Every structure is written in C-alpha cells, then in structure tokens.
Amino acid sequence: MFGTDRTEEQKLSPKVTDEGNMLRDITLGQYYPADSVIHKLDPRVKITGTFLYIISLFLVRDIWGYAVALAFLASMIFISKVPVSYMVRGLKGILFILLFTAAFNIFFTPGEVIWSFWKIHATREGLRIAIRMVIRLIFLVMGTSIMTLTTTPNQLTDGLEKVLRPLRHIGVPVHEVAMMMSIALSFIPILIEELDKIMKAQSARGADFESKKLSVRMKSMVPVLVPLFVSAFRRAGDLANAMEARCYHGGEGRTRMKPLRYVKRDLLAYLILLIYLALVILAGILF
Amino acid sequence: MSIIADHLSYIYSAGTAYEVKALNDVSFKIEDGEYVGLLGHTGSGKSTLVQVLDGLLKASEGTVYVDGEDIFDKDYPLKSLRSKVGIVFQYPEYQLFEADVFSDVCFGPANLGLERSEVELRAYEALKQVGLRDEAFYQSPFDLSGGEKRRVAIAGVLAMKPKVLILDEPTAGLDPAGRKWILELVARLRKENGMTIILVSHSMDDLAENAERLMVMDKGHIAMDGRPKEVFRYHKELFEMGLDIPEVVKVLYMLRENGVNVNTDAITVREAAEEIRKAIRPA
Structure with a gap:
C-alpha cells in the first residue's frame, strides 16, 4: 500500500x-494516467525539473526568454499526453490571484499614463509588468501541473524523500x-x-x-x-x-521493494533540462 | 410494494479517464412480498444497483418505479421513499453515532418528521424486534459487542418501517450464530410484517436456504433471474462469473460423477439429504 x-x-x-x-x-x-515518457520519468527528475523551471522563469527578462519558456512548456505538455484542458483547469484556482496581480500592477506602477479614470491611472510600465507577472504565474502553475498530473502522489513522496535525503544530516526526519x-x-x-x-x-x-x-x-x-x-x-x-x-x-x-533508479531516459531528461536552462540564459544575454 | 427497474444504467465518473459503466440496461420487476437474493462477484454492480433502487444514486439512464411512482421524477419527494425502502448497508454498525443506543435508533424516524412519542415507540419496537437486551438501550453503542452493534444498526433502519428492506451482505463478519440470527430475523420480518426483501449476499448457502428468487449480476447487467433451483443448474456459467453454487449441490454433482445416480436439483441441506437417501436406498 x-x-x-x-x-x-x-x-x-x-x-x-x-x-x-x-x-x-x-x-x-x-x-492523469497516460502512457508517456514524462509519466515514466523518475520522480526525482520531475521534481528537479519543475524546480529548475520555476527558477528559470525568474531569470527570464524579455520576450525571447518567455518564448523559450513557452516552447519548453508546450513541448512538455505535448509529450506528456495530458489534455491541455486539464492543465488549464489548474489555472482556475489562481484566477483571482491573476486578476489581483494584474490590476495591482497596472494601476499602482508609476509611469506614463495611458488611461485614467477619476483617481485611477493605468500606466504603460504597469501594463508591461502586469503582463509579465501574469505570464510568469501561468507558466509557473502549468509547469507544476505537469509534475502533479504525470506523477502519482506516492511516487512524488518517494522522489521527495530521495531528493531531501541530505537534510537528514542536519536532523530533519x-x-x-x-x-x-x-x-x-x-x-x-x-x-x-x-x-x-x-x-x-x-x-x-x-x-x-x-x-x-x-x-x-x-x-x-x-x-x-x-x-x-x-x-x-x-x-x-x-x-x-x-x-x-x-x-x-x-x-x-x-x-x-522498488528502489528509484535512474535509467537512460532520466539522464537524457537532465541533459534536456540543462540545455533549456542554457537557452534561457543565452536568450537573456544575446537579446 | 412493487419495484420496477426500467432500463437502468449508471456510469461512474462519466466523461473522465476513469469512466466505468457499473449498470448497463438493467430491467426487472420485484413483486410485493418477494424474497429476492441478489448475487454477483465484487464489482458486478450489485451495490450500485441497490443504491439506485433507494434513490441514493441517480440513474444515468432509465428509472425506478416504486409503487408505480417514478422516484427520479423531480417532483417525487425522495424523503417519502425513505419510509418505503430501507437499506441496511454492509457493516452497518459503522454508522452508529449517538451517545446512546436508543437515540441512535430514533434518528431515522425523527428525520421522517414524526411526533416524538411515535418516534420513541418505533425505536422501542425496533429494538425489541432485533432482540436487544433491555440494559443495552441506554448504553453507548460503542460499548456493545460487534453482533449487538449490528442489531442496533438494523433496528435503526427498521424503525423507519420500510415496506421494502434491502440488506447488503448483512451476515459479513458474523459468527455462525449471528448469521443464523440475521437470516431468521429477515425471514420473520417478511412473514410477520409482509416486507419485500432484497438480500445481497456472497453466500450461496444462505441464498439457497432463504431466497425464492435469485438475480445474478455480471458486468453491470442481470445475467440470470429465476428460482434458486433453476439458477444453480447453471453451475458452469456461475463459475465463469466468479461465483459458486451451494456446497451441498457440489456434493450432489460429485456423487453423480462417482456413479451415484442422484437427483442434483436439491439445493438445501435438507433436500439434498433426502435425495441422497433416495439414491442409495430406493424405497
């Protein structure tokens, strides 16, 4: 059990x-049960991957970076064989946060006013930050959904136990x-x-x-x-x-009974993750 | 009170990856006062069926008529169904919750909106019917023995005075005396109160002894429906469905295989004994 x-x-x-x-x-x-490479990946890869993806989202500064992140996300969704509707469903839960973040940024960022009503002013800078934040949040949630949709809760716990194992040395049970x-x-x-x-x-x-x-x-x-x-x-x-x-x-x-063991596809996945990370950083430097 | 199932289908988690068709076009009629045994291996749809019959699950397709009325009609008061069809779930003792036995049995009739005096009268009668000792009436249900808890739980359903009583594996986990007691109670309820009985069971022996009609479910539909004698003739088909036949019937078949010319139609121990006697010592 x-x-x-x-x-x-x-x-x-x-x-x-x-x-x-x-x-x-x-x-x-x-x-979501399906027969895909992502489902078969070692949970540790997925945990690390999700973590790296989240970090990458915070490294991204411009449109090219987002394009790389989007391409990566889209291909992962495609490979995972999970219907996009399931991914989008996860966004419903954060709809309020999305709206709140967007509104807050649009109206409370000082800068060039593009639209105003009474005491409320929308600014160009605000709009830009809002769009960036919303995209980032959507990517973040969808990226994490890929992990939870393709990994059973028990695999996740197993993975976490392995990943967090070093903490044992500082007394974490x-x-x-x-x-x-x-x-x-x-x-x-x-x-x-x-x-x-x-x-x-x-x-x-x-x-x-x-x-x-x-x-x-x-x-x-x-x-x-x-x-x-x-x-x-x-x-x-x-x-x-x-x-x-x-x-x-x-x-x-x-x-x-079933120890987690890396196989070839897991190593390949790590490699792809590294390439992705490199691309994101490159996109930041080059453009 | 007759029950008609009219082309019932039930689908769990429709439209998701876990879609399961638990009932597939099930139709039958149960007459007033019948004693029906419902059998089928785990996952054959029996539990779903009894829940649909009691309006606890709404059929995906088709409907149920209790006493000629469509229970899934939006104007039908489901609450009144509770006083007509009572259901004793598997391990009913796990639903006890009150501080004392008597209040727990009062829960059902009180929900029907009856007068307090009527509620208490019914609770008292029901507890007497299941033969619970008087000292236990005001004890905590959690202090009783397993068998007593089950009696209390059954009393909780009986106190609603249903005309149709559905019991899902009522003898599961009981010792032989407890089993016998439950089956006798059910037989008595039918005889004395004229209740219609639907007994879900895995025990072929219990069903052979008691039911006058058997419905066999397999993969969500009724595979066989007939008198126990007729149904148990299809032992090969029953085995294929993961079911069994009463032990005594097996004995009769074995005797026959070994050259004893015995009539294999007997299904109860008494009948079988008689047939064996006839076979080895013809009159």
Whole structure:
C-alpha cells in the first residue's frame, strides 16, 4: 500500500473518490494516467525539473526568454499526453490571484499614463509588468501541473524523500515525514470512500445534507463526522498494529521493494533540462 | 410494494479517464412480498444497483418505479421513499453515532418528521424486534459487542418501517450464530410484517436456504433471474462469473460423477439429504 506499486495506486486513486454522486467533484491529487515518457520519468527528475523551471522563469527578462519558456512548456505538455484542458483547469484556482496581480500592477506602477479614470491611472510600465507577472504565474502553475498530473502522489513522496535525503544530516526526519505523507495520501481515498458510505447510510435514514438552511446542514454533519472519526481511529490502530507486526522500526537500514533508479531516459531528461536552462540564459544575454 | 427497474444504467465518473459503466440496461420487476437474493462477484454492480433502487444514486439512464411512482421524477419527494425502502448497508454498525443506543435508533424516524412519542415507540419496537437486551438501550453503542452493534444498526433502519428492506451482505463478519440470527430475523420480518426483501449476499448457502428468487449480476447487467433451483443448474456459467453454487449441490454433482445416480436439483441441506437417501436406498 505504501510502496510504489503503480497498479495498486491507480486502483486506489481517483476512481474511488468518484464512488457516488455526493463526492463526485472531489478529485484527489490530479494524477492523469497516460502512457508517456514524462509519466515514466523518475520522480526525482520531475521534481528537479519543475524546480529548475520555476527558477528559470525568474531569470527570464524579455520576450525571447518567455518564448523559450513557452516552447519548453508546450513541448512538455505535448509529450506528456495530458489534455491541455486539464492543465488549464489548474489555472482556475489562481484566477483571482491573476486578476489581483494584474490590476495591482497596472494601476499602482508609476509611469506614463495611458488611461485614467477619476483617481485611477493605468500606466504603460504597469501594463508591461502586469503582463509579465501574469505570464510568469501561468507558466509557473502549468509547469507544476505537469509534475502533479504525470506523477502519482506516492511516487512524488518517494522522489521527495530521495531528493531531501541530505537534510537528514542536519536532523530533519526525512524518512518519517515521507512515511507520514505517504500514509496520509493512501488514506485520503479510503477515508473519502468511507465518508461517502456513511453519508449514504445516513441519508438512507433520512438525514438531510442538501438543506438550504446552514443550521440544518451543520447539524447533519454530526451523524457523519462521529462515525468517520471512529473509523479513522480504528484504521489508524489497525495500521499501527500491522506495521508493528512486520517489525517496522523507522527508516534506519530500510531497503525498498522498488528502489528509484535512474535509467537512460532520466539522464537524457537532465541533459534536456540543462540545455533549456542554457537557452534561457543565452536568450537573456544575446537579446 | 412493487419495484420496477426500467432500463437502468449508471456510469461512474462519466466523461473522465476513469469512466466505468457499473449498470448497463438493467430491467426487472420485484413483486410485493418477494424474497429476492441478489448475487454477483465484487464489482458486478450489485451495490450500485441497490443504491439506485433507494434513490441514493441517480440513474444515468432509465428509472425506478416504486409503487408505480417514478422516484427520479423531480417532483417525487425522495424523503417519502425513505419510509418505503430501507437499506441496511454492509457493516452497518459503522454508522452508529449517538451517545446512546436508543437515540441512535430514533434518528431515522425523527428525520421522517414524526411526533416524538411515535418516534420513541418505533425505536422501542425496533429494538425489541432485533432482540436487544433491555440494559443495552441506554448504553453507548460503542460499548456493545460487534453482533449487538449490528442489531442496533438494523433496528435503526427498521424503525423507519420500510415496506421494502434491502440488506447488503448483512451476515459479513458474523459468527455462525449471528448469521443464523440475521437470516431468521429477515425471514420473520417478511412473514410477520409482509416486507419485500432484497438480500445481497456472497453466500450461496444462505441464498439457497432463504431466497425464492435469485438475480445474478455480471458486468453491470442481470445475467440470470429465476428460482434458486433453476439458477444453480447453471453451475458452469456461475463459475465463469466468479461465483459458486451451494456446497451441498457440489456434493450432489460429485456423487453423480462417482456413479451415484442422484437427483442434483436439491439445493438445501435438507433436500439434498433426502435425495441422497433416495439414491442409495430406493424405497
């Protein structure tokens, strides 16, 4: 359950969250299964890649840099075989931030006034900064989406554990944190399924979850939350016993069933990342 | 109270990468007072079907008529359906939440908007019906034993006085005495209260002993529908669907393979014993 057993994960993942209409709208993580090179890449490559991409966005100063970043992003989306609509969906969440950033920059940057209304002045410089910021934010979110859409949550945790491993030396319990994250992640679909079951059982007993009155809705959560907590504690106890029974003793000396191992395509991916980074920097110097 | 399923289909996560067609054009009619066994391997669509029958899931296509009324009609009061069709989910004890047993059983009838005295009367009757000992009425449901918790949970549904009772694997995880008790309760409810019963089960033996009609689900549709005797004749097909036949029927087939000329139509232990007797000691 906690390893990188991919088929198991895919069974557990969003399908379960979609059991039933009540919880149809909750998507867990964003993993979009597809057969692409990006999906197969080692999670460490994707984590590092995303990180480098974010840095590159802050190195970019002009249109050429953005063109390189856009070309890179577009080709990654294309290779990942994830529909663009999924990428765009991620932007919905930051729509407000985008508008806010744009407005703030347009109206509060001093400079040549191009449009004014009462005490509000839009400036050319402001517009330029706004466009730059918005593009940067969009690229940032979409770039990160590629990682979350092509990597299962458990692979991500595995990757993070490996990448952050050096922090162990300064006393960060990297393994324990990663273990906690992966347990939490594997429990989310289970608990969502449980929640769905309990809600259905209580609605079969006439509980009203769709009432327009807030007080009624709040009250109707009690028959759901009590059993949910009871079951969460029960499951936690069971799991603790199961881990104990298998002699779990933390990360010391622990090996993995499916250790992360770099293969040729991962090295190639690193190379491509370096080339991309070089291009961005070159674009900054040359133009 | 009759239930008609009219070309029901149900699709999970329609339009996404995880689309699953759980029900595929399912139609049947269950008459008032019938005892129907619903079987099928895991993922065959049984649970989806019972949830659609109780209006907990809205069918993607087709509809359900309870007592001649379309339950998915937008003017149909789903709340009134709760007093007609009761559903006992798998491991129902996991839905207990009140501080004491009696209040928990009151939850259902209280939601129906009945008078307090009526609610309490029903709760009391239901708890008596499931045979819970009186001392337990005001204990915390979490302090009861597993079997008792299940009784309380079933009482919680019975207190709503449904005409149709759907039970999803009600004997799962119980010891033989607990199983027997549940099946007897169900039989009694049908006989004394005239309830229509839909029992979802994996246990061929339980179904052979009790149900008078079996519906077998496979890949989202009804693959077989008939009297238990008729259905269990198709043992090869049942095996292919990942199902089984009652143990006694297997014994009869084995006897036959070994040259004992026994009638393999018996499905309960009693019937089988009689057939074997006839075969080895003809009158």
